[in-house]
C-alpha cells in the first residue's frame with residue numbers, strides 16, 4: 001500500500017485550552033500529515049464527559065477548538081475533521097467493543113488509575129470503559145496509523161488487542177492499527193521545570209505558553225524561562241531548559257540543531273531566548289488572527305463540521321454494519 005492510501009486517525013479531547021506543547025507535539029504534525037495520507041481527525045467530545053463539564057462552557061469550547069484547528073491548518077477539504085458526538089457509530093461500536101474488552105485489561109490502564117485518583121468523587125463507568133470507545137474511534141475507519149503521544153500508547157496497544165480478538169472470533173473485520181511516530185515534533189517541557197511536560201494546569205503561569213497568549217506575554221514567558229548553568233547555546237541532550245528551548249526553536253523554524261548552534265555561536269542565552277520568543281510569536285499570531293475570523297463566521301465552521309460528519313458517517317456506518325452482521329444482529 002502506498003503512503004498516500006494509508007489512513008491516519010487521530011483525535012483530541014476538547015478538555016481545556018491548548019498549549020504550545022499541544023501545537024508542536026500534535027497539531028502541527030496533523031497539518032503536515034494531510035498532504036501524505038488520508039487523514040481523519042476528530043474532536044473526541046464523548047470522551048470528555050468522563051469528567052463533569054459545565055454545559056455552556058463545554059459547548060463553547062468544542063466550537064472554539066474546532067475553529068482553532070482550522071486556524072492551525074487542518075483543512076476539511078483535504079481531510080475529514082468531525083465532532084465525535086455527531087457521529088452515532090462511535091457510541092454504538094463503543095458499546096459493542098466493551099463486550100470484547102476484559103475487565104482486567106481496563107483495570108491495568110495507567111490513565112484510569114491516575115484519573116480515578118484525581119477525580120475520586122466521580123469514578124464512573126465511562127472513565128473505566130473509555131479505552132473501548134477509543135478503540136471504536138480508530139477501528140471504525142480502518143486506520144492503518146495512529147499518531148499518539150506516550151500517554152496514549154497503552155490505549156493503542158489495547159485497541160490492537162481488541163481488534164485481534166474480534167478478528168480471531170469472526171474472521172478479518174478490523175485493520176490492526178500501528179502507532180505513528182512523528183518524524184518531527186517536540187515533546188515540549190515546562191519553561192520553569194524542564195523535567196515536567198508543559199501543562200495548562202501548571203500552578204506556575206510562566207511554565208506554559210497558551211495558544212491564545214498575546215505577543216507580550218509570550219515574550220515575557222520565554223525571557224523568564226529557566227536554562228542551565230552553562231552559557232553556550234548547545235544541545236546537550238540532558239533534558240535541560242536550554243535543550244527544551246532549542247527543541248522548540250527547531251520545531252517552529254524547521255532549522256536543524258547544528259544550524260541553531262551555529263546561528264547563536266558567541267551569543268548568550270538572553271539573545272537566544274528572545275529569538276525563541278519571537279519565532280513562537282511569529283508562528284502563533286497569524287493562527288490567532290485566523291481563529292478570530294473563524295469565530296466571527298460560525299456559518300463556515302458549521303458547514304465544515306457538517307460536511308465532515310457526513311463523510312465520517314459514510315465510512316463508519318459501513319464498518320458498523322459489517323460488525324453487527326458478523327455478531328449475528330438482525331439488520
Ligand code: TRP
Pocket residue numbers: 009010011012013044047133134137138146147148152
Ligand atoms: N484519548 C485521547 C486523549 O485523551 C483522545 C482520543 C480519543 C484519541 N479517541 C482517539 C486519540 C483515537 C487517538 C485515536 O488524548
